[in-house]
Amino acid sequence: MTLPRLTAASTPPAALMHHRGPLETGIVHLGLGNFHRAHQAVYTAAALAAQDGPWGIAGVASRSARIADSLREQDFRYGTVQISPAGTTVEVPAVHTAALVAATQPDAVLDAIAAPGTRIVTLTVTEHGYTYSPVTHRLDLDHPGVRGDLAGAPPSTTIGQIARGLQRRVRAGGAPITVLSCDNLTANGEHTGRLVREFVAALPAAESAELSSYLDTAVRFPNCMVDRIVPATTDRYRQDVARALGVRDEIPVPAEPFTMWVLEDDFIAGRPAWEHGGAVFSDDVEAYELLKLRLLNGTHSLIAYLGALDERAIIPDAVAQPFVEQAARSVLVEDYLPSVRVPADVDLDGYVAQLFQRWSNTALGHGTHQVGSDGSVKLAQRIPEPARLHLDRGRMPHHLALTVAAYLQCIAPPAGFEPGRYAAAMSDPARPALADLAAAQPAPQPFVQAVLDTGLLGTDLAGHREFVDRVAEFRTILTTHGSSAAAAEAASAGLAVSA
């Protein structure tokens, strides 16, 4: 039987998260991927259910028209499929009012940011989408897209879109606006604000002056910490929606039950009452951010690399291997935990236990290749500071070294080593350059030294000979004896130190 397509008319009222309408657009979201649709959109629906407001979201996809086209065909409806071993529930947020594609509609994107009704621009464009150098943390002025955006081409980068959109906004009256990054980046708001300012500073003087003063007085960039595991969509989730709602949804989003959002309450032009969805407004976002980025995302990366090397397709299957679980606990407790401040209201033991439960959610097929992608941008934010902290105290962070070695083994394996299909499926902008280095430097030590000399993990770690050697030793063990043996070596070295 052919089911009707999910649309406004076919949405079962009980699945709708709110019954307001028609919505006025107050938010432009850049990065119309899965995470936004299962996180911010769901909080916005909860806010609208509790309180009316002009908080419809115009979503902007970067290149692919697939989600934008389907959203329009489905009257901006899609299901969020909440998955746990206990069962599956489906809800329809229904908060989008438009769907644009930046690559083909650059002018419409700038108009949307400039529209006086727009009060917030939000972003989930991946760590890679910020066009900055992981070495200097500054806007990459050599990036062809950034150069084109500065020269006045229709903007193709996120930072170019924001800066050019704000420029159009100033010229349309300069109403205040908040830009909110929801990506997994340390101090994501500050970082975004700094990159936009660097873009503006590189413009001709008159344009730069006009925009700088607008940025100073009428634009805010609050930080926030986002947390919810949202894997990629597969047919299985389309079938879940079909079963639960009796409709055909081409673009459902799977998500775990857990969700968390901690934000600085600095919205110059107002905001939805996201607290009705459980969002927390705090002056101490940094502590939540570091806790999450290191304990969750940092550990997640190690699980993904060891799991992929062990031919595990999904995170729950990876963490179910005792050697992966042991390595995850060690990197979390021994290497990351001493580098973070635990916020007063977080019960640490409960938080850690919950992380392992979340990673073990077998009903949620989070791919090791998805979590392991873009390591060259992510690890630079997560590894160097904790590693330096330990090295400065005279302790080797064995599991951070293992994380780096396992990452390199997935992305730039030595000649003749087959890292497996899940490692091969990890996308990473540095893959070609790292592969060239692996070909040029076949021996582990010179290879690792050459990699760290590129600034892949910032500038300091390349000078820590012992750390470089440790990563190289793990590369040798990974190559000759596999991921389980490398994890065993890290575990025994960690024990020897603590004994």
Ligand SMILES: NC(=O)c1ccc[n+]([C@@H]2O[C@H](COP(=O)([O-])OP(=O)(O)OC[C@H]3O[C@@H](n4cnc5c(N)ncnc54)[C@H](O)[C@@H]3O)[C@@H](O)[C@H]2O)c1
């Ligand atoms: N998925 C999760 O579990 C999760 C959880 C917390 C935070 N996040 C954050 O959200 C981000 C996106 O995750 P997702 O699940 O939506 O991924 P996704 O693959 O579904 O979507 C990625 C989005 O980023 C955009 N994008 C990718 N590269 C870009 C570039 N170079 N410039 C501009 N836009 C670009 C794409 O157009 C797409 O809209 C993550 O990188 C992370 O920072 C994700």
Ligand SMILES: O=P(O)(O)OC[C@@H](O)[C@@H](O)[C@H](O)[C@H](O)CO
């Ligand atoms: O892309 P990353 O490394 O920032 O994150 C990969 C996963 O760790 C991430 O998607 C988590 O599932 C998410 O951050 C949970 O909130």
